[in-house]
Amino acid sequence: MQGKIIKTLEFDKIKSLLLEHASSTLGAAKIQELYPSSSYEDVVRMQAETDEAAQVLRLKGTVPLSGIHDIRQHVKRAVIGGRLNPAELVQIASTIYVSRTIKRFIENMVEDGDELPILTEKAGQIRVLTPLEHEIKNAIDETGEVLDSxxxxxxxxxxxxxxxxxxxxxxxxxxxxxxxxxxxxxxxxxxxxxxxxxxxxxxxxxxxxxxxxxxxxxxxxxxxxxxxxxxxxxxxxxxxxxxxxxxxxxxxSALSNAVAINADDLAVIVDILADLDFMFAKALYGRTIKATKPAINRDGVIRLHKARHPLLPMDEVVANDIMFGKDFTTIVITGPNTGGKTITLKTIGLVTLMAQAGLQVPALDGSEVAVFKDVFADIGDEQSIEQSLSTFSSHMTNIVEILKRVDHESLVLFDELGAGTDPQEGAALAISILDEVYNRGARVVATTHYPELKAYGYNRDGVVNASVEFNVETLSPTYRLLIGVPGRSNAFEISKRLGLSKTVIEQAKSYIGADTNQVDNMIAALETAKRQAEKERAEARELVRDAEKLHKDMQKQMMEFYARRDELYAKAEAKAAKVVEKAKDQAEDIIRDLRKMQLDTKATVKEHELIEARKRLEEAAPKLEKSGRKIKAAKDKHAFKPGDEVKVLSLNQKGSLIDPVGDHEWLVQMGIMKMKVKESDLEFVKTRQQAPTKHLATVKGRDYHVSLELDLRGERYEDALLKVGKYIDDALLAGYPRVSIIHGKGTGALRTGVQEYLKHHRAVKRIRLGEPGEGGSGVTIVEFK
CATH class of the missing domain: 1.10.1420 (MutS, DNA mismatch repair protein; Chain A, domain 3)
Incomplete structure (x- = not known):
């Protein structure tokens, strides 16, 4: 990767901001050496390190790293027999103390159940040198004064x-x-x-x-x-x-000799503390810019949700969704100056460099960044007075160098491609250059003024037009990126808003070809349609949220209803049982009296008549069931099967049977609601006439294949919750006692939403985070009732 790209995309400024979060010169030295890696494995490892450090900061807020010193030269001098001064020995004792403190800090978190494999490994390499630390501190105070003791x-x-x-x-x-x-x-x-x-x-x-x-x-x-x-x-x-x-x-001299004896352990401590300081400096910077861990791929795919340029103030910068590399590999952004095209270009490049350097990116959870072997950029006016090159010549010199090295593992950023020369020739060159880079398989984002390039995306597969929105009413750009909509000229609208005569504007329009007017009208229609679609999408999301809330409320009310119904049934049964028991007691008393009368009066009442009378009394007692209704006679009982239309007696609602979910229990579909109902609460209506093949396609049973885990990583919040609801229904139909939902770690928003939904689901018995071997805090384990 060219060193020039670091300055062009201002990655060096990111490093300067990163330095502010280092706790020691050790961490600062590693930051100075930081450079984007083109190795997929290295990038994944560095991202994992930063994510672990960010996880610790989320849980604890801070880490005890203050007091680290670069003691490598002190230790080296002690090894060759040199005598260290009190100040140097104090720095060594302070560094040992920090290493001991951070080691215990990490161990305590792991004991509390936090999964920190990278930090655990590093902490395990730290040798506890408490005796040497105490020996120095008992001899020298913090100011470097040798103590009487x-x-x-x-x-x-x-x-x-x-x-x-x-x-x-x-x-x-x-x-x-x-x-x-x-x-x-x-x-x-x-x-x-x-x-x-x-x-x-x-x-x-x-x-x-x-x-x-x-x-x-x-x-x-x-x-x-x-x-x-x-x-x-x-x-x-x-x-x-x-x-x-x-x-x-x-x-x-004695203390210096003790330092020399522990030189190897001290060298390891210094290296580990440097790594830890570096990791937490990256995490602290990420927290400052509200960054998230991106997914990493080697397929050239970039998906950034609400990405921001990290060097612009967060309260001013406009966040944009930027996605390409899969369905299309080239974006051509057209439109006027000062619209934000260059910022969009730099955001893509700088975010990529940050991700490849192990830094988290200023975008929402679920973003994804590719690892490129090279990132090339031709951005800004790089005219060189010393070389006597024009702006066009300077740009072409850069482009020539890029074309010598670009391949399918490259990301290429062109700003104002073909500018600085005759418009017709510039547009032709721009198209030819884009074709060349596109054919080599690179991922390309280019900005241009040329209207000829608006048609470029329509004529080639894998290329898409884009523009930066401009508000004609306020005469200012909104900086929102519109992928799929080419930029259009706003000169006439702006001139009209500024008061230019209508006659002059109409005359100017007459000089424009019909094709140009048609293209502008088409672009205007596309922009209007896109805004309308976004509005309707937002409204649909709101409706879905309301429906989910209503569904949860209905489930809760139904659960309360069943609990109350069962409670009333139990009370009624208990009361009825007491009445029957009392009746039996009275009947026994009557029979005893009859026997006594038989003996006393020598009446002719026979024993079998007494038994028959008691039997009639027992049969007279009411037969109760939990539902409070008389049990149907065996001859009337229907053999239920999937697809039958039934009536749920307790709710007085009709529905259809989906599948058995237990002994004498069925899953019933009533409108949009699915519910488990006992057979005793069902009344057969009719068998639905349905082709067997259609039935098998629509009714899922225990033989239906459902995965034991649901992976939500990369999903949007609302889409994820919809998938959870459907997956829980499928898992219940499959008869699973337990499933796993993978939501990742990230900021924790998705995990919180999923767990909140599961807590209110009537079929969920218990939820918990996964054990270290199950995925840790990135997985929620769900157990059903």
Missing amino acids: ASETLRQIRQGLRANERRIREKLEGIIRGKNAAKMLSDAIITIRNERYVIPVKQEYRGNYGGIVHDQSASGQTLFIEPQSVVDLNNQLREWHMKEEQEIERIL
Whole structure:
């Protein structure tokens, strides 16, 4: 891939913005080396790394990476026997601490159930060097000061040093508080010169104190004298300082040796922290521009949903749907200047470079980007004064170089193709160049002014016209890309809005050929039709959403109705059972009385007559079923089969049987609603007369093949929910106890929508996210009742 493309498409500016999110010079160095890869495997791996880091940021908000230092030179010097200074050792301890903290941070997330394979692998390579970290921190504080606790010897030396300093100060304070001190001293203070304690004495009184003169003031009127009485004490203090320096050197040497022993582990830590800082810098930048992870393909297909140019303010830039590479491989964008054609061109190129560099792209979930071996662009006025080339010559020089290298694995971007020369010749050259690149199999997006190219897309398969919408009412472009609609001239409309005479405009139109007018009228009609279609599509989506909501409400109400009905039936059965039990008890009492009467009066009531009477009493008791209706006689019971028209007694509604879904239970279609109903709640109406082949094509049963998983990745939100509803119905008909719905990770919007829909579905018993072996948080497992 040419280095020139990085500057042309402003990828270097993306790297500058990326640098703002690095936590260390290690991450910044990797960002400086960042370059789009043309390897599909490398791009997929880099995108996965960025996505994992983005997942951590979504869940935790931030990561503990502050305090990383590039300690590679410190470690190298320690290995060859050099003694590190306190500041260098503090940086090493800080880096070890960050590595230990981020390792535990990642492990905790994994323990909580988050699936982070790449980060887990990197964290596993970090060797915990807590002993070395504590050894350094116990000896040196954060400011680089060697602590008394570094060694017992250093503690004793500093105790002696402080005691010696105290004695010196006591003697000097006695001198400066003496009765003649105010007269002989320039100032009643104790100061230090040449690392020895002195007092400021006036020049004329130097002989009164004796000792050693170490310095004098600029005027020569004050001498800084070490009095004879403290010379020996200052000498002792100097000796204490020398011992302190020797002990500190010994401590630093020992710590440097410990660093050298752990050099290999420290090198690994530095490499891993550099990778982590780089990964999270990419994720942080992606969060800043509201980017998403694109799907990656090697088929030359680009599908960008609401793509934005990342260097333009988000509240100003217009998002566009850009899709090509499958049904058509070339887009020709026509239309006037300042309409946004060049921005669209740069958006496609820059988004591709970002994706191939492992960065997430400023577009909605479900976007897809191809990996190209080369990206070529001829954009802007690259006229070179030094080379004395015209604009046309400069563009043609670039195009010649592109044509030398372009192939089926290339993305080519032409801005104002053929401009800068005679319009007829320029248009002819543009068509010829497009033909050449198209025939080589490259993916091409070109912008042009030439009206001749409007017909280019109609005459060739795999080529489509496009334009950037212009609002004649406001005399300004809307920057919306219209694929399938060529740009049209707005000169007459704009002139009319600005007040140009109607006569002048009509005369100008007479100079335009009939063919040109027809083309403009056709384009205007296409634009109107497209706007109307988009409006109707939005209205249809709204109707679908309302219907789904109504369907959910009806399902909820039906479930509540059945629950309430069953509750009332249960209460009625319990009450009836009590009545029957009471009747039986009374009947037994009557029979006992009859027996007693038989014995007492020696009546002729026979035992078989008593048994028969009791049997009649039992048969008189009402027979109840859960539905609250009398059970049909066996002779009236109908053998139901798919396609039968039936009446659902509890709802007083007619429907048709689809398929059995359990013992004595059927799935019934009533209008747009499907419902499981028990046979006892069904009344046969008639058998539908239907050809067997048609029946098999329309009624799905347990033998109907339904996949155990539904893949929604790349689907729009509304389309995905419609597919989920249909798939759940099919899975229920197939008798599956459990299915998987793959929605991917992304921003989580699709996962939330799917799970919200499933929570309110009457047939769903439980939902959960997939285990690590099932797809993790990118999959929802659905269990049915």
